[in-house]
Amino acid sequence: MNRQFAAVGLAGLLAVGAYFGLRQTDSEPAPPLEQALAPMGPDRVQIPLRIGKGSTLGTMLSGTGFSANAVREAALEHYDLARIRPDRELTLVYSDAEPEPVALSYVLDEDRTLFVEQEADALVARVEEVQYEVALDSRHLVLESSLWQAGLDAGLRPIDLVRLAEIFEYELDFNTELREGATFDLVAEVLSAAGRKSKLGALHAVRLVNGDKEVVAVRHLVDDEETFYHPDGTGMTRPFLRSPLEFSARVTSAFNPKRFHPVLKTRRPHNGTDFGAPTGTRVRSVAAGTVTYAGRNGGHGNYVKIKHEGPHETSYSHLSKIKVKKGATVRQGQLIGLVGTTGLSTGPHLHYQMWKNGRYVDAMNEPLPSSTPIARSKLAAFKETADRYVPMLDSAPE
Numbered sequence: 001m002n003r004q005f006a007a008v009g010l011a012g013l014l015a016v017g018a019y020f021g022l023r024q025t026d027s028e029p030a031p032p033l034e035q036a037l038a039p040m041g042p043d044r045v046q047i048p049l050r051i052g053k054g055s056t057l058g059t060m061l062s063g064t065g066f067s068a069n070a071v072r073e074a075a076l077e078h079y080d081l082a083r084i085r086p087d088r089e090l091t092l093v094y095s096d097a098e099p100e101p102v103a104l105s106y107v108l109d110e111d112r113t114l115f116v117e118q119e120a121d122a123l124v125a126r127v128e129e130v131q132y133e134v135a136l137d138s139r140h141l142v143l144e145s146s147l148w149q150a151g152l153d154a155g156l157r158p159i160d161l162v163r164l165a166e167i168f169e170y171e172l173d174f175n176t177e178l179r180e181g182a183t184f185d186l187v188a189e190v191l192s193a194a195g196r197k198s199k200l201g202a203l204h205a206v207r208l209v210n211g212d213k214e215v216v217a218v219r220h221l222v223d224d225e226e227t228f229y230h231p232d233g234t235g236m237t238r239p240f241l242r243s244p245l246e247f248s249a250r251v252t253s254a255f256n257p258k259r260f261h262p263v264l265k266t267r268r269p270h271n272g273t274d275f276g277a278p279t280g281t282r283v284r285s286v287a288a289g290t291v292t293y294a295g296r297n298g299g300h301g302n303y304v305k306i307k308h309e310g311p312h313e314t315s316y317s318h319l320s321k322i323k324v325k326k327g328a329t330v331r332q333g334q335l336i337g338l339v340g341t342t343g344l345s346t347g348p349h350l351h352y353q354m355w356k357n358g359r360y361v362d363a364m365n366e367p368l369p370s371s372t373p374i375a376r377s378k379l380a381a382f383k384e385t386a387d388r389y390v391p392m393l394d395s396a397p398e
């Protein structure tokens with residue numbers, strides 16, 4: 001997985017994976033061998049070696065005539081081959097004239113291959129990067145059976161679909177709210193290189209139409225970091241997540257100040273929302289903040305409470321494990337604990353509470369702070385971007 005994929009986050013991957021029926025074993029494909037080795041010339045023979053679990057460079061190269069130490073040393077400025085990974089490919093290159101290999105290659109990631117070649121008395125290492133041609137293109141996806149299929153049909157990869165889910169994460173839950181007939185229009189960079197499947201680069205503008213809801217997202221780039229805004233410059237991300245659980249877990253008991261308590265058998269207010277989820281499910285902080293409590297707390301069992309910027313606080317009860325310490329600063333979406341059934345609880349669930357100015361409020365119906373718009377100083381430039389790409393959303397072939 002490359003960095004970009006990592007940045008998407010497990011949450012997005014799992015959430016979308018659940019919807020698409022994807023498995024998580026979806027790793028990057030190695031580039032075709034001819035492509036990777038093309039610069040080596042036609043009189044060479046390439047022998048790919050399968051890297052097994054527990055293989056080391058030493059075991060892989062033993063008996064080949066290459067010294068693992070020398071190869072590692074030569075490559076070190078680019079990559080430490082002591083860390084070869086089982087899902088990658090190591091290839092030995094033989095010349096017709098010699099019994100011993102003249103070079104080896106190792107696929108670093110989707111776009112880069114490391115070569116170590118014998119030149120005179122020395123081993124010389126270099127990294128070759130795929131040179132993509134970049135073109136602007138529009139795509140139109142209609143969700144019929146599944147978004148996964150619609151994406152495939154439009155030439156998208158799983159990672160691209162994950163990116164889409166991330167963009168609209170605050171507007172719509174891809175697991176439960178995406179309807180048949182929903183459409184996506186994209187204006188994106190398409191990267192192509194000889195012998196490779198093309199792939200999407202930057203998504204400049206995306207439009208989602210789902211039922212009677214239409215959302216347009218336009219990309220804004222600052223210091224290599226992309227953020228999506230609505231075309232008028234209002235934000236798409238919000239300070240509070242819809243749910244502390246990544247999966248759209250069922251709400252098993254809603255906020256109800258007059259509830260009859262199932263364990264205590266008395267009328268006791270239910271000052272939070274219960275989410276049914278298996279023990280071990282990841283619990284995230286719904287917003288950035290500071291941990292004000294992390295530990296045992298009577299009937300709440302293992303309990304975490306967080307003070308957010310502004311008037312709101314949230315808490316998370318019955319955890320099987322706590323993953324933060326009192327006083328710690330947390331980011332939005334950060335793992336703070338795991339679902340459990342500690343304290344006064346009838347089974348694994350998350351009891352989630354929210355306060356505003358110290359009084360309990362219903363987190364599911366609380367009007368929470370809205371998104372941050374684009375900085376005023378950037379608005380003019382952003383509008384230009386929007387004016388350029390949004391009209392192109394209509395030009396995708398149906």
Ligand SMILES: [Zn+2]
Nearest residue numbers: 272273274351
């Ligand atoms: Zn509860």
